[in-house]
Amino acid sequence: MTQLPFPLDRRRLIQGGSAITGVSLLGLAGCATTAGPTSSGPDRNARLDLAPIRAVADRIFDITVCLRPFRAAGPRLDTEQLGDTLVVHNYGHGGSGWSLSWGSSTIAVGKAMAQSPREVAVIGCGALGLTSAILAQQAGANVTIYARDLLPQSRSARATGAWTPDSRIALTSSAPAGFGAVWEQMARTSFKTYRNYLGLPGNPVEWVDRYNIYDNDPDTEDRPGSAPGALEFAQYHDRIRDLTPHAQRLPAGATPFPAPYVERGANLMFNIAD
Numbered sequence: 608m609t610q611l612p613f614p615l616d617r618r619r620l621i622q623g624g625s626a627i628t629g630v631s632l633l634g635l636a637g638c639a640t641t642a643g644p645t646s647s648g649p650d651r652n653a654r655l656d657l658a659p660i661r662a663v664a665d666r667i668f669d670i671t672v673c674l675r676p677f678r679a680a681g682p683r684l685d686t687e688q689l690g691d692t693l694v695v696h697n698y699g700h701g702g703s704g705w706s707l708s709w710g711s712s713t714i715a716v717g718k719a720m721a722q723s724p725r726e727v728a729v730i731g732c733g734a735l736g737l738t739s740a741i742l743a744q745q746a747g748a749n750v751t752i753y754a755r756d757l758l759p760q761s762r763s764a765r766a767t768g769a770w771t772p773d774s775r776i777a778l779t780s781s782a783p784a785g786f787g788a789v790w791e792q793m794a795r796t797s798f799k800t801y802r803n804y805l806g807l808p809g810n811p812v813e814w815v816d817r818y819n820i821y822d823n824d825p826d827t828e829d830r831p832g833s834a835p836g837a838l839e840f841a842q843y844h845d846r847i848r849d850l851t852p853h854a855q856r857l858p859a860g861a862t863p864f865p866a867p868y869v870e871r872g873a874n875l876m877f878n879i880a881d
Contacts, residue, residue: 673765677701681777681786681841682711686718695719697735702774705734705766705877709800710793712738720746728753733763759880768877770851772797777841791846798850801875811881817874819854820866851875 678699687694697715700707716739719727727743729736732754744750758764772794777786804812819825854872862869 671765673762673767675700675702675704675766675775677775679778679781681782681790682707684711684714684718684789693719693722693724697739700735701776703772703776704763705768705879706770706772706774707776707790707793707797708734708738709742710796711735712742713796714789714793715739716742716746719743720748724748726751730754731761732757733761734766735763764879766879768879770798770801770875770877772847773841773843775840776843779839779841782841786841787843787846790843794843794847795850798847798875801877809878809881811878813876813878814873815876817854817872818862818864819870819872820864821868821870822866824868825870 676699678701682699683696685696687696695715695718697711700711712735720743725748727740727748727750729740729743729750729752732740732752736752736754740750740752754761756762773790776790801812805814852873854870857869857871859867862871
């Protein structure tokens with residue numbers, strides 16, 4: 608282990624110009640060559656060299672998988688009457704469960720509470736189940752959660768915490784008319800809720816720099832999913848462009864990354880453990 612010439616400030620390293628997306632949650636996802644020292648270090652001009660990550664198969668100690676139930680038409684949010692029980696469906700969010708959870712559950716709970724029930728049962732305690740339970744409780748209902756797996760064993764606890772509200776949310780060819788407006792409602796409601804967590808102790812939600820690197824000009828090369836036969840997922844992010852910072856193209860040599868094209872943006876991240 609190399610002795611550093613100055614104290615290593617984890618937060619500054621993560622937020623510095625050579626941080627990689629998601630390092631605050633998942634450990635270093637890639638390798639950056641240099642990072643600036645802390646302002647409290649003895650030598651402010653010193654540079655920190657990060658050794659390449661030893662990413663080899665025999666160092667794997669665990670494999671976790673988060674299943675993401677996907678529906679080509681988008682999340683199911685309709686109701687169904689079974690005897691005396693009103694069932695409100697709230698599932699099938701693809702890669703957008705965490706991101707849309709508060710907004711989607713707001714719609715589902717609104718339908719559930721239309722008949723002013725005194726008791727509400729919630730099936731599952733992942734991101735959608737927990738937000739539904741909290742909102743139903745706030746609406747005045749007595750809530751019971753029925754779940755096979757409790758946190759942290761639930762599948763939602765194994766997800767990454769990036770704000771990706773239209774990640775594999777539906778197929779362009781299958782999304783019903785008007786779904787874009789419903790998606791926007793869910794996204795804006797969720798974002799407004801997550802915004803209230805910014806700056807709280809432990810940083811349950813925070814903005815993190817995100818770098819995208821390309822060998823070819825991203826404005827001209829084919830994007831993922833453009834290959835023949837690939838699924839065409841619906842994209843709605845332009846509807847909420849006013850909520851998040853726009854990515855900036857950085858000049859060559861301005862970052863430690865050797866790629867000729869580098870973009871930097873800011874991504875909302877959830878510290879799922881908190």
